[in-house]
Amino acid sequence: MYHHLPVGAYTSQDWFDREQRLIFSRTWRFAGLVEDIEGPGHYISVQAGLNNLFIVMGRDHRLRAFHNICRHRGTQLIRAVGKTQKALTCPYHDWTYDLEGNLISVPDETSEFPDGVDKSCLGLKPASVDVWRGMMFVHPDPDAPTLAEWFGEVDPLLGPHKPEELVEYAEGRNSYEIKANWKIVVENYIDVYHLSHLHSNTLHMYDHAKAEYGWKGPHYHFWEPPSAEYAKDHEANLPMPRTIPEPHVGAWVPMLFPGIGIGASEESWNLFIITPLAPDLTRIENRTKLANVSDWAFQKQQWKSWGFWKDFGGAKYRGDDATGEDDPMASGDFTTEDIYACEQQQKSLKSPYLEIGPASVGESPITQHQKAVLAFMQDD
Incomplete structure (x- = not known):
């Protein structure tokens, strides 16, 4: 006999959920081809296990990856693929981030947050992005090993x-x-x-x-x-x-x-x-x-x-x-x-x-x- 996995590994919701957490949330995920992001402001999102991540090209033409989560209430910021001119705005309360992930605008900040909002610590949570053979990959961990190390x-x-x-x-x-x-x-x-x-x-x-x-x-x-x-x-x-x-x-x-x-x-x-x-x-x-x-x-x-x-x-x-x-x-x-x-x-x-x-x-x-x-x- 050669099978190392129980039948439940192919049928169980519990096993499936654990795979999402232990495998797909901890490995590199293909996100797209480099030509899918043509210029500054272009972005693409992908599900990596339990994490929805997105890649965006900044004004410096650098690719960055972030968790697709607004730092206010956790609403997903963007849809699957698209283009923005200068910033990323949450559809819920219009909190706005620049293409580098920094929080730059909070509507009605003075009246709604009388004690102020420290924007410097509320930027988007970073993830990892790397390019290999013309393919873009993302990883939920901002300190993930490089693709060169992963593929070895x-x-x-x-x-x-x-x-x-x-x-x-x-x-x-x-x-x-x-x-x-x-x-x-x-x-x-x-x-x-x-x-x-x-x-x-x-x-x-x-x-x-x-x-x-x-x-x-x-x-x-x-x-x-x-x-x-x-x-x-x-x-x-x-x-x-x-x-x-x-x-x-x-x-x-x-x-x-x-x-x-x-x-x-x-x-x-x-x-x-x-x-x-x-x-x-x-x-x-x-x-x-x-x-x-x-x-x-x-x-x-x-x-x-x-x-x-x-x-x-x-x-x-x-x-x-x-x-x-x-x-x-x-x-x-x-x-x-x-x-x-x-x-x-x-x-x-x-x-x-x-x-x-x-x-x-x-x-x-x-x-x-x-x-x-x-x-x-x-x-x-």
Whole structure:
């Protein structure tokens, strides 16, 4: 037996609440891409466990992070994303802060607060913000270790991509919900064994038997080469222009703890952001970046590879419509297959007859992730 977590870790509200406090409130949280904040006054907020945080660019073009809490009555100051000209004003009583987090205005101060208000000690509570590979992260702790320290030795194993030099593919940005615990979603993501089975007709362009994977701290790294058929005339077979220089080939699919997946290949770079919503509900946000090339170069590569993918790619690439079959396994889409598998597994957790069997070698990453979860949960 390999399972290190009880069933309650996937179903219990109490366990879920403890995870929010002990894991997601104590680790770095992806907030957005650097281009999401274009100039002074632009801001973006994100939930990090029990904490709603926001990043704002100051007049000095410096990024700062704060807890999204007014120091008067605790009202959240801002919405998810937006822009302000010079200041941040609480909607409740109009207490106002500058872009550096200092309290600068209290309405009716003389009449409402006859003893005065010491604004110098009522600035917004700071959090940490750091940028890594063109991605912004926040941490509730203003003295958190840097991202370089957090990711540590896993960094060089995440692929040669430079996402800050790529451009976002707007149509590739989406979000959806999976009716399963966030750990089931992570475990599916890092399960090497299932690649050759659940995705036998959708991810067969890579040689799963030659996958290389492991752990650095709580972070999982993964790389696998293209299959022999895909590798023949590989440059012509790429569906889109290269995002990395030759001779780099393959798929890099790490999972950064606790739930930041990256799916990168020769021709694309993708983010897979996991947000737990409830013990049995998880939201996924996808963002995709491609090579910064002309429309003509993009179309030329697609035309060049069309014949290969028409024959090799399956129903999805041929344009076959399988939606009428109402069968996720006939969708020709590996994401649909994964969602189906995760939700079916979550349903089984309710059965008193559930008993987890032995783990394959390719499922060993699941064991390591569960150990990482336990390490945080026991540090209470």
